[in-house]
Amino acid sequence: MKVIVCVKQIPDPSVPGELVGPAHTLQREGVTLVLDPGDEFGVEAGLALAESQGGEVVLVSMGPERGADALRKGLAMGAAKGILVSDPGLAGADALTTATVLAAAIRREGFDCVITATESTDGYSGVIPQMLAALLEVPAVTFAKSISLQDSTMRVKRQTESGTEDAVVNLPCIVSVTAGVNEPRYPTLKGILGAKSKPIETCTAESLGVALTGSTQQVADVTPIAARGAGEIITDDGSAAAKIVEFLTTVKVL
C-alpha cells in the first residue's frame, strides 16, 4: 500500500516566535527550522501501517526549498521518498490554497491512505485534513488515538471532548493523528546516512496544474492571550478539599 504523510517544516517551537507581515505569519527568516514535532507521530503511524501491510511511505510537504530538511528527517525514519511543493507564489498561502496544492501533489502520486497531524504547531488552523478529504473526495477520520488496518478497512479510535469514538472507514481515506497515537521511533544512524540518497522531488504549483488565485482567508488581527492571573489560595476552614475537588472538576481533571 502507499501511505502519504503530510509534513511541514516550522520554526523551532522551543524558541519563542515572532509574528511578521500583514498576514501575521511566524518569522521564518533567520530562525532554526525543524520538522513539526506533531508530524513525527504521522510519520511513525505511516511507517507502522506500511510495515504491517507491505508498502511504502511518501512524504508530501509545501514550503520553501529548505523545507527539504524536514523531509530528510522523515526519510531518515524510513519513508521512501519526499515530494516538496516549493513556489515563491505560495509564500503566505492560506489553508485552502495549501490544501489545494497538497491535494494536487497527492492525487498525482496516488495513495491508499493519507496521514496528517491534527494541526500544525505554527499555524494551528486545523482544517487541512478535512479540506484534503473534500478535494480528494475521500472520507476523513480526524483526531485518531489509534489506528489499525485489516484488509481495506481501517478502525480508528477518535479522541473527542468527552471520550473516544470508534470509527470504521474504507480505504482510501484521510486520517489525522493526535500526538498520543504512538511513540515516534528514532531514526537509525544508517537511516540518517541513507536519507541523503533517497529522492526528494521538487515541484511548483504550475507543474501540478494548480492556478494560484490568491488567498480567500485573511488573518485580520492577532492579540496576545491575557497573562495568567495569580492562582487562588484556598485557606483550609474544613472545606478546602471539597473546593479543590470542585475546581479540578470544572477544569475536567477529575
Add this chain to the structure above:
Amino acid sequence: MNFDLTSTQEDLRGLARSFADEVVAPKAADYDVSGDFPYDIVAKMGDLGFFGLPFPEEVGGVGGDFLSYCLVLEELARADASVAITLEAAVSLGITPIVRFGSEEQRAKWLPDLLAGKRLWAFGLTEPGAGSDAYGTATRARHEGDEWVINGRKAFITNAGTDISAGVTITAVTGETGGKREISTIAIERGTPGYSQAPKYRKLGWHASDTRELIFDDVHVPYSNVIGVEGKGYKQFLGTLEGGRVAIAALAVGVAQACLDESVAYSANRTQFGHPIASYQTTQMKLADMATQIELARLMTWKAASIIDVGRQPGKYASMAKLHASEVATACANQAVQIHGGFGFMEEAPVARYYRDVKINEIGEGTSEIQRLLIAREILAPRGIRVEPNGPQGNGEKRT
C-alpha cells in the same frame, strides 16, 4: 577552511542529542548510585547503530565518519559519561582492532554481534605492573602445538565482565628476538577455561561502566586467535590507541559542556545579595573561561578526528586533543562545583557526579604525562633528541 558540520553530521548529532536527553539523562543519576550496568541503554544504542557508526559497510558497519562518532560520544557524555565510555571502549578498543587487523574468519565470527551492540568485546593492555609502561607487560602466551597457552592478569579492563561480554583481545609476550620482547595481540573468548574475572572495582566515578581485573591461568586458545601479525601487537595497539585518544577527548568535551550547561542554569537562578549570581563578574569570568576552553578543546578534537577521516594517523594531534580536553574537563568540573557552592558538594547535584566522573579522562587510554611525552617526542624528533619516559639516561630499549 570551514568549521561547519555537514548536514549528515548535524543530523547524527541531533539524533544523539535527543537520545542522550530523552533516554540516557533521565537514568544517569540512578545508574550512578546503583552501579548497575545500563543494559537497556546499550541495547537501544545497538538498535540505532551506534556500535557500528565509524566502520565501513563492507564489514557490516554503518559507514559514518570518525568525526560523527566523536559527536555522538560528546552528546552521550554530556548526559552520562558511564554510557559514553561503554560505547567508546566497545568501539575504539573492542571492535577497532578486529576490524583493522582481524582475519576474515575472525571478523565473520565476532563482528556481527559486536557491531549490533548485542555483545561487547574488551581490550586488555594494562596490567597491575604495566600501565604507562605498556611494553612491560608480564602476561605470557606460549605457543604449544596449534594453541596458545596464556598466563597473566590484566587490570582496569572495561566491558569484559558484563552479561553480554563476549571476549577480550589481550597483549602478551609471545617471544624474544635479539633481546627484544615480541608482543602479540590474542583474542580470548569469555568462558574459556582458566579465564576468570574479579568482581567490579569500586571506582571514584564511571560507576555504571563495567571495569574489572582479568586473570588468565593456563588459558588455551587456538593459535589462529592472534589478531593481526604475530609479534606486531605493540605497534598495532599503538595505532589503535591514537583513535581512542580522540574519542576520549570527545567524551571529555561532553562532560565539560555538561558542567557549563549546569553552571549557566544554576547561576542564572541562584540568588545571593539580591541578584542572580550570574549577574556578578566573579561568576561571569568563570563561565566565560569555561566556554572558551571547551570550545578550544572541541576544536582540537574535531581537527584530530578530521585527520583520521582523511586517512592519516593523527599522531601528536590525537595526544593534544586528549591532553587538552581532559584537563579542560577537570578544570570545568572543579569550577562547576564551585559555582554551585555547598549544593555542588551534594550528591543530588549533577555536577557532583561530573566532578567524580571527569578525572579518569586524564588517566585512561594514556595519561596526560604520556600524552606530553608523545607530543614532545614528535616535535623534538627533527632535532635528533630522543624522548624516553625515563629521561636521557634511559636504557634505550626501543619501544616504538
